[in-house]
Amino acid sequence: DPAETLKGLASRSAQTRRLSLISLDRMGFKLSINQVIPLLDTKDSALKRAAMEIAGRYPDWAKNISSLIDTWLKTEKPGLDERAMLRGAVKAFNANPEVRSVVAAHLEDEAGSAEKLSALLEAVARCGSAGLPAEWKKGFREVLDRDNEALRSQAVATLRILGETGFRERLLELANTAGTPQRLKISALAAVTIDRGKLDDKAVDLLLSQLQPDSKPSLRLQASRALSEAALSTKQLTRLADRLPGCGPLELPLLANAFERPGTGFYVNVDVDVKDEASGRVSGTHKGPAASLDDPGGDGAVWNSWNPLSGTRLSELIDSMGRIVPRLTVGSPTGASLTGFARGRTNPLLVDFVFNGKKGGGGRHQEYVTGFDLGGLDPAGAYKLVFYGTWEPLGEKMQGSEVRVQHLGGSGKKDIAGLKTDQEVFSEGLSHTLFEGLRPLPDGRIRVSWTAAKADRKENQGAFNGFTLISKTAGGNPEMEKLGGKLLSSLQKSKGLTSLQPSRLERIFRGYPRSIRRKSSALIESMAENDRGKAGRIEGFLTRMEGASIEKGRELFFGKKAACSTCHKIEERGGDIGPDLSRIGQIRGWRDLLESTLYPSSTIVNSFETHTIITRDGRPLTGIVRHETIDTVTLATAQLEEVSIPRASIVRMEPTAVSLMPQGLDKNIGDDDFPHIIAFLKSLR
Structure with a gap:
């Protein structure tokens, strides 16, 4: 009986709701969007899967969903039912252009009630988008300008949940504005640091002030998270180390991240890996022959795949031997837009590449420049960079790139002419170029950019296949020695020390000078011994x-x-x-x-x-x-x-x-x- 089965959709039991939904679907009962969309707002994965599968059988719903969302949001005080339907609809259809337009309009509605905006922000936070869709950014800026602490806090939390990095300046301004509630300041700084951004001493002071036992646990966690993800200077890290003895197991596992260093002697390989209709390729870390003869990974070197077309950054990179390189990041591409090719045949490294400039060529010579930052590097370290930048061999029509690097020693520029024949693969100046003696800027970054090669004055397209970063850090600089000693001493006194596994301690100290690593071995062994004494x-x-x-x-x-x-x-x-x-x-x-x-x-x-x-x-x-x-x-x-x-x-x-x-x-x-x-x-x- 469909009428009786319909009652099951309102049951408190997720299993009953799911079975009722499936039964109605099998009966051939024509379900309405208002009956199915609320079922998407559940923690029960089986119910959510069933609702999504059935919603997919009603393609006309996508056409009507934007007007339904508009109707729900015109209710100035959405009830529980409207909120549930809104969350489910935005989550299921957030990629729909009409849905994005309606959501944007309501975010920008200056006369909209706080209750309506709260319901909408709640739905956006749970939509699963990677970053904030461009259509909604204006509305979020307007919400952040409102004189409503609850809404601003909700907007900031949503930006962090979605991993949105385009609001750094506005969030820093919010954190530095007199009169901004402390909770909101901490939340704003936590959202700022998701891309390893720098913090000034005033911001660090504010975060350190929350590492007190009498601070609210939620604030301690947010402050710890912000400090763990920020690109802190050595002096700021030293001040943080001074606070570790008073930190417990709630904060210490997070704060320990701040002290992990890139270490010494690594080779990190990054391979451009794009997806297009012709290849269907997707990104993923893989193994293959090393490009550098000195790479210890040899024929089984690990390559980190990166799709620059996605606009995302890389973090937690793996070196050629399969070890995580702490804090090292590859920033999101900026500058001229990119086009991807995934049809190369000559060499595994040249299978995928991207180029800047117009697809058909043209424009002024070297008009198009694209770049990215290598971040999280040891300011006292020295690095080599091999930049791979060529199309597959094109005969007389050679195409490569001109590469520029900005570092502490100034800036350098080298040309890659591009390959002519298969025999020229991996020739210096034809397929790649090498920069040596690179020293990071004070914030631990090296800036890399590229444009069209010198000889390419017609297409004006610059190619990028990937790069290899080689660390030649000696690991014996006095600042790191001093910081490592302070860290070791503070951890030994910390109330939360047992929240760190011995293997985690080994990873933390791996990037410090050999003398510090030797001293830390006693602490690591005592932690392992403590693990063996659990039963007692x-x-x-x-x-x-x-x-x-x-x-x-x-x-x-x-x-x-x-x-x-x-x-x-x-x-x-x-x-x-x-x-x-x-x-x-x-x-x-x-x-x-x-x-x-x-x-x-x-x-x-x-x-x-x-x-x-x-x-x-x-x-x-x-x-x-x-x-x-x-x-x-x-x-x-x-x-x-x-x-x-x-x-x-x-x-x-x-x-x-x-x-x-x-x-x-x-x-x-x-x-x-x-x-x-x-x-x-x-x-x-």
Whole structure:
């Protein structure tokens, strides 16, 4: 009976809603858009998949969806139903030009109510777009100019969730404006640093001020995240190191990222990898013969794939031996637009390339210039850059590029003439050019750009196939020696030290001088020894459970010091990143509770497993898979964000054995108070 089955779409059970939807579809019942779109707004991945599949069978909905969104948004105070339909519709149809136009109009509506804009910002944040669509940027600027703290905060959070990097100046202005609430300032700085941007000392002072035990956990997390992602100077890092002894397991795993250095002696290969209708190729890290004879990767060197046409940047690059090079980034291309070719045949490196200039040629000689930044480099280091810039052999019509590099020593310019025959592959000045002795600017960047080759005065097109960056950093400079010593001393005193795995400490110190690496080995070994003593620590706490206070434990659980409620909910109070603990005492025994809180990675609850996703721009995202659709995966992160990632932008998605919950809670709370937390959890039934 369709009438009875329809009632199931309103059930509180996601399974009932899904089965009712599938049943109606199989009955041949003509569903309406208002019945299906709200079902997209769910955390249940099976229900969302079913709703998306069925919505796809109604192509006429895409034509009507923009007018429906417009109708919903004309309600100045959208109710729960309108909000649910709006979230589902924007998520499913945000690539539709008419939908983008309607959303843009309402974002720019100066007379629009705060309730309407809040509903719209909520929908945009969950749409899964990689960056903010160009049509919506004007509206977001206007929202940031409004005299409404809640809306501005929501807009800033949305920019960060979508990974939008085009609002840096406006966000810095917001953070530096007198009268801006502190919470909003911190949020703005956290959004600024997602592209490894610099921060001035005033901004760093503000963030450091939040690393206090009495600061709200959410502010501590946001400040830690901003500091971990920013391109901090050595002096700023030294000041941060001074704060580490007071940092607990909530902040330290994030802050440790700030101290990872690119290290020494690496070869990083980047291969242009584009996708077009002819090839159907997609990006992804791969192995192949090294371009440089000295590359230790040899015939099995790792190449990082990059599609410059996507406009994205690369981070977390892998060296030729398969090791992550911390903090190294390749910035988004700027300048003249690019055209991609994916039909080369001569050599694996020349299969894909991009060129600037008009597709058919023409224009003034060297009129078109495109460039990108290499960031996160050691300012005291020295580097070589090999730039590959040629089309496949074209006989007498040779086409290459003229390459320019800006670094601390000034700027350099070299010409690549372009290949004429297959035998000339990898000839200096024909297929590539080499820059030596490059020293980064004070902010750790080297600027690379290219244009048409000297001889190419007709097409005026500059080619780009990829590059190899070679580090020749000696690793013995006094500033790094001093910073490494300060870092080692501060970590040894830190309350959150046990939240870092020994392997993580090895990675952190890998980029420091040999003398610091030798000194850090004792700390790393002691951490490994501590891991081997887990059973004894659990037994020690079991003997201290008698006399533990449930009320004291409740106070700690919901307080700033332990900050457990930041991620865990009891009844209706707390966050929902981790499992609901309302009945945990009925499910777990004393030993289980101790093990799961002392060593969270040893017992991860089903459906709360951690996954790491690497996107096409190299951005690593770690969290719990909250829900999935045909087009997106949504992660709940330790930074209290839900991030929707388009499946098309995912290169790799892997489960990890490390819990999102940081280890070392007992050290942060103290051995005397920790039993109270366990007693409180055991009382929950």
